[in-house]
Amino acid sequence: MRPILEIENLSVRYTIGGGLLNGPANEVRAVEDVSFSIMPGETIGLVGESGCGKTSLGRAIVGLQRASSGVIRFAGETLDFGSNRQRVTSGLQMIFQNPYASLNPRMTVEQIVGEAIQIHRLAGNAADRREAVVRLLVSVGLDAQHAQRYPHEFSGGQRQRIGIARALAVKPRLLVCDEPVSALDVSVQAQIVNLLRDLQEAESLAYLFIAHDLGVVRHLSHRVLVMYLGRVVETGSSDQVCLTPRHPYTKALISAVPSLLPTHKTRVVLKGELPSPLNPPAGCPFHPRCPIAEARCRTELPLPREVGASHWVACHLAHRP
Amino acid sequence: MPLLEINDLTLEFGAVSESKRALDGVSLSIESGETMCLVGESGSGKSLTALSIAKLVPTPPARYVRGSILLEGRDVLTLPDRELHRLRGGLVSFVFQDPGASLNPVMPVGRQVMEVLELHRPKAATRAEVCRLLALVGIASPQERASSYPHQLSGGMQQRVMIAMALASNPKLLVADEPTTALDVTIQAQIMELLADLKQRLGMSILLITHNLGVAAALADRIVVMYAGQVVEMAPALALLSDPRHPYTRALMESAPELGVSTARLKAIPGSVPRLGAFPSGCRFHPRCSIAAPECASRDPSLEQWPDGRKVRCPFARKGDAV
Numbered sequence: 001m002r003p004i005l006e007i008e009n010l011s012v013r014y015t016i017g018g019g020l021l022n023g024p025a026n027e028v029r030a031v032e033d034v035s036f037s038i039m040p041g042e043t044i045g046l047v048g049e050s051g052c053g054k055t056s057l058g059r060a061i062v063g064l065q066r067a068s069s070g071v072i073r074f075a076g077e078t079l080d081f082g083s084n085r086q087r088v089t090s091g092l093q094m095i096f097q098n099p100y101a102s103l104n105p106r107m108t109v110e111q112i113v114g115e116a117i118q119i120h121r122l123a124g125n126a127a128d129r130r131e132a133v134v135r136l137l138v139s140v141g142l143d144a145q146h147a148q149r150y151p152h153e154f155s156g157g158q159r160q161r162i163g164i165a166r167a168l169a170v171k172p173r174l175l176v177c178d179e180p181v182s183a184l185d186v187s188v189q190a191q192i193v194n195l196l197r198d199l200q201e202a203e204s205l206a207y208l209f210i211a212h213d214l215g216v217v218r219h220l221s222h223r224v225l226v227m228y229l230g231r232v233v234e235t236g237s238s239d240q241v242c243l244t245p246r247h248p249y250t251k252a253l254i255s256a257v258p259s260l261l262p263t264h265k266t267r268v269v270l271k272g273e274l275p276s277p278l279n280p281p282a283g284c285p286f287h288p289r290c291p292i293a294e295a296r297c298r299t300e301l302p303l304p305r306e307v308g309a310s311h312w313v314a315c316h317l318a319h320r321p
Numbered sequence: 322m323p324l325l326e327i328n329d330l331t332l333e334f335g336a337v338s339e340s341k342r343a344l345d346g347v348s349l350s351i352e353s354g355e356t357m358c359l360v361g362e363s364g365s366g367k368s369l370t371a372l373s374i375a376k377l378v379p380t381p382p383a384r385y386v387r388g389s390i391l392l393e394g395r396d397v398l399t400l401p402d403r404e405l406h407r408l409r410g411g412l413v414s415f416v417f418q419d420p421g422a423s424l425n426p427v428m429p430v431g432r433q434v435m436e437v438l439e440l441h442r443p444k445a446a447t448r449a450e451v452c453r454l455l456a457l458v459g460i461a462s463p464q465e466r467a468s469s470y471p472h473q474l475s476g477g478m479q480q481r482v483m484i485a486m487a488l489a490s491n492p493k494l495l496v497a498d499e500p501t502t503a504l505d506v507t508i509q510a511q512i513m514e515l516l517a518d519l520k521q522r523l524g525m526s527i528l529l530i531t532h533n534l535g536v537a538a539a540l541a542d543r544i545v546v547m548y549a550g551q552v553v554e555m556a557p558a559l560a561l562l563s564d565p566r567h568p569y570t571r572a573l574m575e576s577a578p579e580l581g582v583s584t585a586r587l588k589a590i591p592g593s594v595p596r597l598g599a600f601p602s603g604c605r606f607h608p609r610c611s612i613a614a615p616e617c618a619s620r621d622p623s624l625e626q627w628p629d630g631r632k633v634r635c636p637f638a639r640k641g642d643a644v
Contacts, residue, residue: 049505049506049507049508050505155593155594155596156593157593158593185362185363185532185593185594186362186532186533186534186573186576186577187362187572187573187576187589187590187593187594187609188589188590188593188594189576190576190577190578190587190588190589190590191589191590191591193578193587193589194586194587194589197586212505212506213506213578214506214580215577215578215579215580216578218578218580219578219587242580252507253506253507254580255510256506256507256509256510257506257535257580258509258510258513258533258535258536258538258539259535259538259579259580260534260535260538260562260574260577260579269507269510269511269514270507270510270511273475273477273478273507273508274475274505
């Protein structure tokens with residue numbers, strides 16, 4: 001089976017400043033040299049702190065942000081920013097974090113969900129379109145009577161369902177979900193997580209699931225990518241990354257998750273904060289906060305090494321226990 | 322005498338004819354040195370309860386219908402404005418969710434800490450005391466940091482400054498309203514560690530408001546769970562987390578994905594959190610409850626005290642593990 005999405009050496013950089021009044025131009029390296037692939041029906045979890053580049057990566061994949069270098073291939077076709085963008089990206093949809101900001105308050109649910117059907121000419125006439133909208137609403141747990149309402153009449157969880165229905169309207173094969181549950185009430189989060197799982201089974205959808213909540217990521221993902229300052233520092237199966245993490249950053253990230261069970265595990269509390277991607281540290285980007293950093297971590301960038309079956313870690317010291 | 326005693330606090334919004342009750346008979350107390358966590362989702366009334374402690378809910382539009390808030394024996398709700406000003410940021414101080422929005426963007430952070438000192442402890446209003454406070458909350462090189470503006474600090478550092486400001490008056494009660502929600506998990510862990518450390522060193526009481534039971538588990542001595550304006554369960558932290566009794570507390574714990582365990586499906590709570598003014602009749606959780614009986618729709622359950630000291634608002638919660 002061929003991967004639905006292949007990413008090769010992708011970098012995303014932003015230029016800031018450089019205007020008459022903004023001082024010298026600076027380059028923010030949001031994503032640096034990232035490569036991975038997603039198989040049909042697979043979920044890849046992408047985790048990291050804010051500022052690690054996970055959202056930039058997601059936006060580059062759906063074509064909302066131009067990549068600086070590297071290749072994005074979707075269903076075997078290279079995504080460029082010219083003629084094929086609309087056609088290619090119809091198979092690639094995004095669900096956004098904030099269900100309050102991502103729905104147009106002046107459009108009815110039918111217009112919101114039906115817009116993509118119209119643009120991509122997926123329905124013959126208005127009646128067909130209406131029927132398709134109702135089918136989509138039912139598939140995400142809403143019903144036909146919701147079609148004529150406006151977003152403000154819905155709760156956060158229901159709005160996120162509308163966002164999912166809109167994304168599904170063009171029959172995508174890959175959904176990029178950018179923190180889809182972090183703005184929702186705890187009791188509603190699980191509903192959306194379960195919905196995403198059910199849809200995956202029914203339609204063999206692939207997900208790139210971007211989140212900072214490792215619990216949710218672990219629950220949904222087959223494989224997990226951990227990003228730090230624009231680079232992938234660890235990848236592996238969900239179990240490998242969450243139960244036997246090898247990168248010191250992943251270990252710290254996992255131990256920072258507050259647990260309901262009052263265990264007496266030793267928490268690895270990271271010192272300091274994410275450095276600015278404007279001037280990332282030399283060598284391993286994590287070395288200033290790393291509890292086990294050595295001299296060469298300060299000068300030499302560690303390359304990913306396989307430490308178990310499909311378990312890759314970018315750390316000079318990953319072989320240590 | 323407990324440091325804080327809230328009795329039967331009832332708060333409404335809107336005109337008397339069509340009033341919407343946001344808090345309904347909330348009672349709780351905090352001993353000195355105790356950390357209490359108020360857990361609930363949006364609309365549960367946890368923040369309104371906390372803000373009421375310093376009478377920070379604007380009246381109107383809000384209206385206190387019943388109840389009292391005794392802070393060291395004096396009722397906050399009947400205090401004159403001058404006393405309230407002294408109380409706010411003095412005896413009780415607050416840390417809010419979004420430090421970026423709470424700090425003054427055009428004033429160096431050291432100056433902002435100094436303002437609190439000038440108001441509440443004028444004799445200690447010195448640069449040395451500002452630096453001591455900044456160091457206390459774990460800010461490295463406080464001398465230089467004092468002259469930084471908020472935008473030059475990260476979210477975690479800003480929250481530390483907020484905590485330093487809150488501590489400047491030597492409060493007896495620190496109210497922290499979702500202090501880590503806007504932060505990354507690694508920074509959240511740092512702030513939680515800081516709060517635990519401060520609690521031990523300064524011996525003050527903390528009222529921590531959070532929607533994250535994991536955060537509550539790490540810090541709380543006692544946990545109060547609120548739903549739709551009412552307290553539904555109140556118990557020592559360990560007892561509540563190891564043996565939750567109210568169906569809502571149970572459902573909340575089961576719906577949170579844990580890192581160590583992977584199950585096929587999460588146990589979601591059906592429906593959504595009721596909105597203000599649209600609270601269901603009878604038990605407010607009954608439309609979403611897995612063990613609701615027909616009478617739950619009409620009969621309003623009371624918060625019952627159990628022999629082991631916990632309080633639970635559900636007549637069916639007692640029937641052991643059949644829940």
